[in-house]
Amino acid sequence: MAKGTQTREAIVDTAVEVAFRVGLGGLTIGELARQRQMSKSGLFAHFRSKEALQLAALARARETFVDLVIRPALSAPRGEPRIRELFERWLACGRDGVAGGCLFVKAATEFDGQPGALREQLAQDHQDLFDTITQVCRSGVSVGHVRPDADAEQFAHDLYGVLLGFYLTHRLLADPAAEDRARFSFEALLAAART
Amino acid sequence: MAKGTQTREAIVDTAVEVAFRVGLGGLTIGELARQRQMSKSGLFAHFRSKEALQLAALARARETFVDLVIRPALSAPRGEPRIRELFERWLACGRDGVAGGCLFVKAATEFDGQPGALREQLAQDHQDLFDTITQVCRSGVSVGHVRPDADAEQFAHDLYGVLLGFYLTHRLLADPAAEDRARFSFEALLAAART
DNA sequence: GACATCCGCGTACGATCGTGCGATTCTGTC
DNA sequence: GACAGAATCGCACGATCGTACGCGGATGTC
Numbered sequence: 001m002a003k004g005t006q007t008r009e010a011i012v013d014t015a016v017e018v019a020f021r022v023g024l025g026g027l028t029i030g031e032l033a034r035q036r037q038m039s040k041s042g043l044f045a046h047f048r049s050k051e052a053l054q055l056a057a058l059a060r061a062r063e064t065f066v067d068l069v070i071r072p073a074l075s076a077p078r079g080e081p082r083i084r085e086l087f088e089r090w091l092a093c094g095r096d097g098v099a100g101g102c103l104f105v106k107a108a109t110e111f112d113g114q115p116g117a118l119r120e121q122l123a124q125d126h127q128d129l130f131d132t133i134t135q136v137c138r139s140g141v142s143v144g145h146v147r148p149d150a151d152a153e154q155f156a157h158d159l160y161g162v163l164l165g166f167y168l169t170h171r172l173l174a175d176p177a178a179e180d181r182a183r184f185s186f187e188a189l190l191a192a193a194r195t
Numbered sequence: 196m197a198k199g200t201q202t203r204e205a206i207v208d209t210a211v212e213v214a215f216r217v218g219l220g221g222l223t224i225g226e227l228a229r230q231r232q233m234s235k236s237g238l239f240a241h242f243r244s245k246e247a248l249q250l251a252a253l254a255r256a257r258e259t260f261v262d263l264v265i266r267p268a269l270s271a272p273r274g275e276p277r278i279r280e281l282f283e284r285w286l287a288c289g290r291d292g293v294a295g296g297c298l299f300v301k302a303a304t305e306f307d308g309q310p311g312a313l314r315e316q317l318a319q320d321h322q323d324l325f326d327t328i329t330q331v332c333r334s335g336v337s338v339g340h341v342r343p344d345a346d347a348e349q350f351a352h353d354l355y356g357v358l359l360g361f362y363l364t365h366r367l368l369a370d371p372a373a374e375d376r377a378r379f380s381f382e383a384l385l386a387a388a389r390t
Numbered sequence: 391g392a393c394a395t396c397c398g399c400g401t402a403c404g405a406t407c408g409t410g411c412g413a414t415t416c417t418g419t420c
Numbered sequence: 421g422a423c424a425g426a427a428t429c430g431c432a433c434g435a436t437c438g439t440a441c442g443c444g445g446a447t448g449t450c
Contacts, residue, residue, distance in 0.1 A: 003417075004427060021308040026220060030406065041410080042428040050408060109304045112366040113216040123367055130368075157360055157376045164363065165356030171307040172318055173325075181352045188387065198447080199397060225436065236440085237398040245438060 008046045011036055015057040020099035024054050024107045054118055062125055064100025069093055070132060079145035082136055087186050094167045105167055130156050150193040158189050203241045206231055210252040215294035219249050219302045249313055257320055259295025264288055265327060274340035277331055282381050289362045290374060300362055325351050345388040353384050
């Protein structure tokens with residue numbers, strides 16, 4: 001990997017971590033340069049605009065999420081195991097404070113009221129995630145784990161809600177029961193969709 | 196009402212609206228002064244620090260939410276009507292883009308990683324909201340609408356999740372089905388808790 | 391009408407913001 | 421070891437940030 005690319009990757013990694021704390025909008029070239037111990041202009045040259053930097057951080061967050069949650073889930077056996085894998089990995093992502101995983105949610109509420117490229121990208125990403133969950137649910141029908149008349153999109157919506165609730169109670173309220181509650185909700189959801 | 200107080204109130208109102216778009220952290224004395232057509236220093240004098248301004252906006256948002264959602268719900272008859280009233284009003288708050296109502300959620304994810312007075316206040320407010328829902332659910336037991344062995348705190352957690360999911364799909368994805376989905380989830384939740 | 395209190399303004403401060411540019415240093419190729 | 425290109429730096433810019441202070445005008449009290 002060329003030196004430039006290497007540096008850029010490292011910057012984006014740091015950007016994700018910082019954004020995980022202060023939000024994508026709270027990112028700052030100066031602060032980022034300080035953390036990476038390089039000059040503002042040197043860092044800036046890799047992106048040529050702040051928005052490009054934010055988009056790069058968002059893209060990295062998405063990749064992390066796909067690697068840690070989506071892909072492992074999709075390689076689990078169809079049906080209940082796959083659904084469980086998806087849930088457990090997603091949950092772990094929030095529990096363990098994996099920056100990339102959570103940045104999604106954070107940025108989503110941050111930019112839902114501000115038009116622009118970031119909002120568009122976020123909307124696209126979340127739509128993709130929704131579609132993936134829907135698909136995972138549907139694939140459960142073919143192996144007989146999920147009722148054929150179950151509403152897969154509704155399931156996706158509900159699962160999303162459970163995770164959002166978990167993130168809030170875990171990260172803001174630091175409620176030790178958060179994980180158990182999320183798990184309980186998930187089981188109820190699954191039970192309702194089961195054959 | 197004294198002139199100063201009047202001005203201050205108007206500023207806080209505007210602050211809530213702006214923060215609803217760009218987040219509490221995105222608030223800016225200069226931008227606020229522009230919107231209210233007064234000088235930065237004149238505006239600043241009412242708060243004496245940016246954090247105080249943010250806290251004032253948050254307090255106003257809370258009051259709005261209590262006035263529009265909590266209080267009307269609590270004055271509905273115990274049990275299912277009260278639970279429904281709470282849900283419907285909360286839903287309407289997000290659907291109609293009532294700035295105060297939604298600022299809660301936005302700020303919660305914004306500051307969950309940044310220690311300080313704002314985070315503390317937000318945690319307190321959300322805890323209070325949780326407690327209120329729990330109480331509303333419990334009071335449904337006494338009139339026989341809710342199963343005595345229903346887990347009220349779990350219900351609060353789940354209801355919260357439904358609303359968070361709704362906010363996301365409505366505000367970011369602009370999904371026209373968002374409201375129906377939220378209503379469907381709510382009915383399922385209620386059905387599970389019913390006697 | 392004198393006076394005290396309050397309110398908002400003008401101006402200024404040091405810091406930091408995002409961005410641009412020319413100079414410098416590093417890296418890899420012949 | 422000369423050279424080309426990439427990577428980074430130093431410096432500067434105009435704008436804006438949060439905050440401070442003192443002054444003028446409005447307001448209300450005696």
